Amino acid sequence: MGNLATGGGSSAVAASQHAGCERFRRTDRMVLGRGRREIATKLGSPDTTAGIPEARWMRAMTFERLIRHEAFVSRLLTTTVGALDLARPVAVRRADAHVRVDTTATVLAQAHLKAVHEGVATMITSLAIPFVGLEDVSGATPVKPDFAVVSPRFAITDGQTEADVDAEATTPVGSWLVMGDAKDYERVRAFIDDQRMLKGFLQVALGAESVHEWSKLPNGMTLHPWGTLAVPRNAFLQPSAVVERLDDHRTEVRVRAEERHQLREELGEDISDTELKAYVDHLERTFNPMTCPTCSLFNYCRDQVRSTVDPASLLTEIGVAPEQRPALAPVAAGKSDVADVPDSLVSAVIATRDGHPVMTGQRRTDPVGQPATINLVLAKSDAAALGCYGVSLQRIDSSGAAQAWVPVVFADPQSLDTRLAIMGALGAVLSEALADQLQANSELPEPIQMILPDTATGDLLVSIADSLAGTEISRLRWARDLEVDRPPLTFDGEPASVPDSLTEQQRLAVSFLLDQDRGRALALRESFVDLRAIVRRHFVPGGVLSDAGRLDYLVRWAEADGNLDHRVVSDSIAEELHTPGARLSNAGSDAIHSAAPGTKRNRVGRPAGDYDDLVRAELEYKADVVSRAVAALDTLPVSRLRAVYRAIEARAQQVWRRRMEFRASDLVRFGRVNWFWRNSLVPMMDTDATCAQQLRILGNPHAAREAARDAGARNIALADVVDVEPVRLKPRSRRLGADDTVALILDARGPMVDHDGITLKIQAGSFKFGQWPVGRLEADERTDIDGSFEWSPKIEPDVDVGDEVVISDINPRWLGGPFKSGHEIAVGRPPADDLSGPKPSCTSDSFMEDPDEHQYCCQPHEFREANTSDWIAERRAAGEMNPEVWPPVVDMDQFDTPADGTPTDSQTEPTTDMSVPLDQTPDDLD
Numbered sequence: 001m002g003n004l005a006t007g008g009g010s011s012a013v014a015a016s017q018h019a020g021c022e023r024f025r026r027t028d029r030m031v032l033g034r035g036r037r038e039i040a041t042k043l044g045s046p047d048t049t050a051g052i053p054e055a056r057w058m059r060a061m062t063f064e065r066l067i068r069h070e071a072f073v074s075r076l077l078t079t080t081v082g083a084l085d086l087a088r089p090v091a092v093r094r095a096d097a098h099v100r101v102d103t104t105a106t107v108l109a110q111a112h113l114k115a116v117h118e119g120v121a122t123m124i125t126s127l128a129i130p131f132v133g134l135e136d137v138s139g140a141t142p143v144k145p146d147f148a149v150v151s152p153r154f155a156i157t158d159g160q161t162e163a164d165v166d167a168e169a170t171t172p173v174g175s176w177l178v179m180g181d182a183k184d185y186e187r188v189r190a191f192i193d194d195q196r197m198l199k200g201f202l203q204v205a206l207g208a209e210s211v212h213e214w215s216k217l218p219n220g221m222t223l224h225p226w227g228t229l230a231v232p233r234n235a236f237l238q239p240s241a242v243v244e245r246l247d248d249h250r251t252e253v254r255v256r257a258e259e260r261h262q263l264r265e266e267l268g269e270d271i272s273d274t275e276l277k278a279y280v281d282h283l284e285r286t287f288n289p290m291t292c293p294t295c296s297l298f299n300y301c302r303d304q305v306r307s308t309v310d311p312a313s314l315l316t317e318i319g320v321a322p323e324q325r326p327a328l329a330p331v332a333a334g335k336s337d338v339a340d341v342p343d344s345l346v347s348a349v350i351a352t353r354d355g356h357p358v359m360t361g362q363r364r365t366d367p368v369g370q371p372a373t374i375n376l377v378l379a380k381s382d383a384a385a386l387g388c389y390g391v392s393l394q395r396i397d398s399s400g401a402a403q404a405w406v407p408v409v410f411a412d413p414q415s416l417d418t419r420l421a422i423m424g425a426l427g428a429v430l431s432e433a434l435a436d437q438l439q440a441n442s443e444l445p446e447p448i449q450m451i452l453p454d455t456a457t458g459d460l461l462v463s464i465a466d467s468l469a470g471t472e473i474s475r476l477r478w479a480r481d482l483e484v485d486r487p488p489l490t491f492d493g494e495p496a497s498v499p500d501s502l503t504e505q506q507r508l509a510v511s512f513l514l515d516q517d518r519g520r521a522l523a524l525r526e527s528f529v530d531l532r533a534i535v536r537r538h539f540v541p542g543g544v545l546s547d548a549g550r551l552d553y554l555v556r557w558a559e560a561d562g563n564l565d566h567r568v569v570s571d572s573i574a575e576e577l578h579t580p581g582a583r584l585s586n587a588g589s590d591a592i593h594s595a596a597p598g599t600k601r602n603r604v605g606r607p608a609g610d611y612d613d614l615v616r617a618e619l620e621y622k623a624d625v626v627s628r629a630v631a632a633l634d635t636l637p638v639s640r641l642r643a644v645y646r647a648i649e650a651r652a653q654q655v656w657r658r659r660m661e662f663r664a665s666d667l668v669r670f671g672r673v674n675w676f677w678r679n680s681l682v683p684m685m686d687t688d689a690t691c692a693q694q695l696r697i698l699g700n701p702h703a704a705r706e707a708a709r710d711a712g713a714r715n716i717a718l719a720d721v722v723d724v725e726p727v728r729l730k731p732r733s734r735r736l737g738a739d740d741t742v743a744l745i746l747d748a749r750g751p752m753v754d755h756d757g758i759t760l761k762i763q764a765g766s767f768k769f770g771q772w773p774v775g776r777l778e779a780d781e782r783t784d785i786d787g788s789f790e791w792s793p794k795i796e797p798d799v800d801v802g803d804e805v806v807i808s809d810i811n812p813r814w815l816g817g818p819f820k821s822g823h824e825i826a827v828g829r830p831p832a833d834d835l836s837g838p839k840p841s842c843t844s845d846s847f848m849e850d851p852d853e854h855q856y857c858c859q860p861h862e863f864r865e866a867n868t869s870d871w872i873a874e875r876r877a878a879g880e881m882n883p884e885v886w887p888p889v890v891d892m893d894q895f896d897t898p899a900d901g902t903p904t905d906s907q908t909e910p911t912t913d914m915s916v917p918l919d920q921t922p923d924d925l926d
Helices: 022-026 036-042 054-068 070-083 101-118 192-213 248-268 273-281 298-307 311-318 322-332 343-354 416-440 455-483 504-519 531-538 545-549 551-558 564-575 586-595 613-635 642-662 676-699 701-709 861-877
Strands: 091-096 120-125 148-152 174-182 221-223 224-234 237-243 372-379 388-395 404-407 448-450 529-532 714-724 727-731 741-747 758-762 766-770 774-778 789-790 804-809 825-826
Touching: 022 120, 022 248, 036 273, 054 174, 054 237, 054 586, 070 120, 070 148, 070 174, 070 224, 070 237, 091 101, 101 120, 101 148, 101 174, 101 774, 148 789, 174 192, 192 221, 192 224, 192 248, 192 825, 221 551, 221 642, 224 825, 237 248, 237 727, 248 311, 311 343, 311 766, 322 504, 343 701, 372 416, 372 455, 372 613, 388 416, 404 416, 416 455, 416 504, 416 676, 448 455, 455 774, 504 642, 531 545, 531 551, 531 613, 551 564, 551 613, 551 789, 586 613, 613 714, 642 676, 642 758, 676 701, 676 825, 701 714, 701 804
Parallel strands: 091 120, 174 221, 174 224, 372 448, 448 529
Antiparallel strands: 120 148, 148 174, 224 237, 372 388, 388 404, 714 727, 714 804, 727 789, 741 774, 741 804, 758 766, 766 825, 774 789
């Protein structure tokens, strides 16, 4: 055997989404001694899906450099030590192990001595530790944790923590070793996804498990049961430490490591190139087109699946779950068009089989193309969490006419000025839309809604708004400091630069986006409209299920005027240079990143395309896809329920406009709402969820049938029409029977809500529908024979014998009724979220006249943040704020307001090679 390549820490992490695949596990670098990308090339199916964009790699390297920067060593070290309730060190220092095993052993020994004899804590960067179980194996590559912390360890008595110990007056009994790692995870809407954090801590656990078995760990140094993960605290990639206990993570990592050892021993010797194909082919693959593209063997496995001609392979190819394949096999083979699975899934298989989309039968309830809607696309930069190359907007005016797309390209995608420019451009369009709607109806204008090609576009916009809101709130606090002659300081007590205030248009955009962020808790809020979800609501495409996550793929199917080959469509979309959503293709990202002004590659003279032209081409493609999606939707009929959804959003935006008018609570992001608001929102969320479910069942045939088949749905069921004079129904559920009052929801013609003659009355507390077939199920002598019930609604239904219909129970806890009219039902209307916001009775003078009464509703941010500034100053003067207090107080706001002179992502040039390693995949970074 040659040198034993362990694949580094990332590929050993147990949380890999491919860990359940035998082919993935047994082609590990540690098992075969070569990377999967090399294997794929040898097998004749080179990897084209699992690459890392150059800009994304640069961001990762930039963050690793920031971790090592002197400005953050003390902060990361003290935050970690304090969060673990360890003693406050006498001093802190930094050491570098230079990614060498022998140097790491020396540095650990020195840090241990410093901790024991001087009470000094050390942060060690760039460690190298023998992979767990391979210390004595010559040539085995080590685990390379980004950093670790060595801190004094003290003896304590019961009821104490080490934080209670006076480190200067007490002698340590040893040292703690806290393993850590760095991950530049993006904060989406002020938060990092928990699943990503889990994967990061599993990588920390690998370092902990490896160092635990290392014979060169100094005597008296104890591995701490907790670990630390450095993640970005703000948009500038400045790191902060998060700690978590590693017991379960270490167990999981050890199991995976032992499995790799065992597989290596079973193999015995390296596989030659001639034996490689036979070896890989005999390994069972677990193919999932949604998760497999980040594996370098994806193309090879997909080609094998496609080459097998049978229904089971087709279902595997498009991503049907294994437990659903038996039921769908007859559908895929063309022997049936029904199966005991959700209708949407059956339709996807039929569309794949027949080569044309399946219509759901639902009419449009969306606001796409309506007045006061704004179409928006943007091109995100992979080099920064909030980076943006360009944005393009299109407003639908009050007459319903679409104005021209207006593209804007940003020369510096990572800068604060770019984020402000985005908000300024959006604010200008919002201001025009708001003026149009207020002119049309000043009492209750139609809502303003943004039409986006994917959710990532909205996430980026809200994340930018969240960042700028924090900056504006900090500015308001510092304005108070300057007013009373206090120096403006950051949370950590460092000198701060006071930013300029947001312009009116920028604040309008920020406040609109933050209102959307708060409204995400409610299913019926639609200030953001995901165009993908709208198109999928009407057109079920064929092919790989996860491909429906791309708007251009959906549009291709929606526009089809003949039969499509799903593989041809899927491959052509995958090879497209441009994307419809915020994130770019790898090739598109690399091209724009290389051409961007001032990039390292341009400075060394690499030929690059015209940056402005490349960004505009990307925006034009995205805008064209959105326009084509709108055109496809324009061919469909409109549902009566559209007015219902618009009314709900209009009522909610009344509250937003009051917040904006009073400048009160309009800058409060979702992560900073108070506990009272969160608790009070729970019953409101229940009402909202119930209303959303009812409207979905009333308007969507697939949703109605799927709910009727759901064993957990108590109020809705399928029924068969067994006679029509009078009408007799045979429910397929025992939950509906004699003396129950039921309404017809879905018949052979489609949803009842959109039939001719149905009336709608929008009321303050409900949406009441009239002229609806509603009646009581009555048992008679025939019921005992065939299980059917006589049903004589006041409004006669249009049904035939043998029809399958959907019926729903009518009761006060579900669909409202029954009413005296005998032909009405009602859907309860959820209330608007007006907590912590100006009430309709508030005026511009309310707070000044009665501050105590109006402090929680219409107190402007200027007053609220001035009070907060005074409170912080009092705490700081009392020694209760950093750096005086121990453990360090954690900044829960995490506003994007770096102290003067601290390094940021845009100021830090990585010294390492920017070429993306060939053996790395997105799994290694994310």
